[in-house]
Amino acid sequence: MQAQQLLRLLDEHGEDFSSCSIAFDAWCTEWIKPWFADHLEIDAHRARRWAGQDVDLSGRLPSDLIMAAAKVDPEIDAYVGPYASMSALPSSLDAVQSRAKDVYASGWRPPDPSGPTRDELAELVRKTVRAEPSPYAIATPARLLSGLTQGG
DSSP: OHHHHHHHHHHHHTTOHHHHHHHHHHHHHHHTHHHHHHHHHHHHHHHHHHTTOOOOOSSOOOHHHHHHHTTTOHHHHHHHHHHHTTSSOGGGGGGGHHHHHHHHHTTOOOOOOSSOOHHHHHHHHHHHHHSOOOTTSOOOHHHHHHHHHTTO
16 A cells, blocks of 8 residues: 555656655555554553453453454454455444443453463573574674684
C-alpha cells in the first residue's frame, strides 16, 4: 500500500519532491501509523499475558484478542476480515470491542499455542547462551584473533 501510494504521489507531484514528501508523510500518518500503534498495543498486552497475567477487561482489548474472540462470536468475524486484509484500519475493530469483552467475561480464553512453556523457553535460551558461540556472533577482537590463529 505504501509503495503504491508513493508512486501515485510521485506521478501527481512530478519533481516537486518537497510537496510529494509532505503528502506522503500525511498519508502515512493517517494509514500506516495506526497499524504501528496497534502492534505496539498488541505487544504490550501479549507480554503481560506471557508473564502470566489474565486478559485485562478494564480497558481496550488489543486487536489480537478481538480476532481470537471471533472464533466464539461469529458476528465479530465480519469486522476481522477487513482488518486482517488491511482494508480497514485497526479502529474498525472498536465496533466489536464490547462483544469481544463479553466473550472474555464469560471465561473463554484462546487456547495456548503449541510449543514450549515459558519456563521451557527460558531454559532453552539459558542453554543456548552457555553453548559455543554461533559463527554469526558479534565479532570481538578476541574472536577475530582466534580465527586468524586457527587459520580462519
